[in-house]
Amino acid sequence: MTNLFIEAQEKISFACEKLGIPKDASEVLKHPMREVQVKIPVKMDSGEVKLFTGYRVQHNNFRGPHKGGIRYHQQVNFDEVRALATWMSIKCAVVGLPLGGGKGGIVVNPKELSELELERLSRGFIRKIYDVIGPDKDVPAPDVNTNSKIMDWMVDEYSALVGRKELAVITGKSVGNGGSLGRDTATARGAQFCLHQYSSLKGMDLTQSSLAIEGFGNAGYNFAKLLSGEGVKVVAVSDSRGAVFNAEGLDVEDLMKWKQQTKSVKDYPKAQNIAMSELYSTDCDILALAALENSIHAENYGNVKAKVIVELANGPVTADADNAFFNKGVTVIPDILANAGGVTVSYFEWLQNKDNEYWSKEKVDEELSKVMKESYNKVVEVSEQHNVSLRLAAYILAVKRIYDAWKD
Secondary structure, three states: OHHHHHHHHHHHHHHHHHHHOHHHHHHHHHOOOOEEEEEEEEOOOOOOOEEEEEEEEEOOOOOOOOOOOOOOOEOHHHHHHHHHHHHHHHHHHHHHOEEEEEEEEEOOOOOOOHHHHHHHHHHHHHHHHHOEEOOOOEEEOOOOOOOOOHHHHHHHHHHHHOOOOOOOHHHOOHHHHHHOOOOOOHHHHHHHHHHHHHHHHHHOOOOHHHHEEEOOOOHHHHHHHHHHOOOOOEEEEEEEEEEEOOOOOOOHHHHHHHHHHHOOOOOOOOOOEEOOHHHHHHOEEEEOOOOOOOOOOOOOHHHHHHHEEEEEEOOEEOOHHHHHHHOOOOOOEHHEEEEOOHHHHHHHHHHHHOOOOOOOHHHHHHHHHHHHHHHHHHHHHHHHHHOOOOHHHHHHHHHHHHHHHHHH
C-alpha cells in the first residue's frame, strides 16, 4: 500500500527542486509543525468506558491559520492524517486562500455508535485538543463520516471551554448555527467548475459526454446530480457495497432514493449490477473518484477508458498511475485542485463568522466559481510551462506561494 505521506513529501521535494528552493527550506515544508495524539475516554450506553485514539496534525501556517477536516474512520492512522494535513497546505495555496493545512481524525467506526455515544466522543475530542485550535490558530471542519451536527457539538463544546460563543473556530456547521449556504454542495460545485474549464479549453461538449462515478456519498451524489442537470449521461455509479451500470443513463435522484431505502446502489432495478472493479473500465468520457485513497494504481490504471479523471476524494490516483495517465494524454484533475471547493466555501464560512455576515447562496456560488476557474487556469499555465501533469503543476504553484509567504 502506498504511504500517502511519503508520496506528498516526494512531490514537495520535486516542486522545491523545480523552483530552486534550498534543501533546508524544503525539509521544513515537508514536515508538520505539530502533531497531537490523544486518548478519548467515552462512556458507552452500556455504562462501559471505552478509549478512542484521536489525532490532530498541523502541517503549515505560513499563509494563515491551519485548516482541515476531522474524519471518523476505523482505518485512521498518523501517516494518513499527516498526508491529509500536508495536502491541505498545498490545496489552500493552490486556490490562493490565506490558510495553512491541518487535519484530524478518530479511529472509530461511527456506524457502531449510538447518537449519544457519538456526541460524547465528539465533545471529548474537543476537550482534548481545544488548546491547540482556535479561529486564528487552527479551524477544523467535517470530513469522512462527520457532518454539520457533529461540528455543532464541537463548536458548542469549544465555546463552553473558552467561556464565549466562538462560531469561527469550526466550519461546516449547520446553517442555523453560523454555517454557510452552499457548503453541502461545495466540493461537487468546485469540481464542476474545474470540469467546465477543462471542457472549455479542450473543446469538449459536456452535453454529449458520459460519466462513471466511484462513491455516492455527499460529494459523489452532488457531482452526479449537477452534471446530469447539464446533460451529462451518468452511466455507472458505485458505493461501498456495490456498483451498477446502465448504458442509456441512470436517473441520479431515483438511484439516491433506492440507496436511501436499501443502504446501497446495488440491485437497483433500472440497471445491471457490475463488479466494483469494473466501474474503472466503464466506457465513458469522465471518471469521477469520490471514495477513498489508492483506487487507481499500477495494477488497474490500464483499464481506464475515460478522457478525464476528476478526483473528488483525497489521493484516489497513485503517483505511478498519475504519471502513466500524463504520458497517455489522459487528464487527471487532481484532488488538491478538484476538491478544493470544500475548503474554499469553508473559508467563506470562516470569513462570514468573523465579520458577522451571512452570504446568499448566489454570492457563495459566484465567489467559488471565480476562485476555481482562476485556479484551474493558473495550474494549466504552470503545467504547460514545466511540461508536467496538473498534479505536479499544482504542487509547484502551491509550494512557491507557501515559500514566498515564509520569506515575506
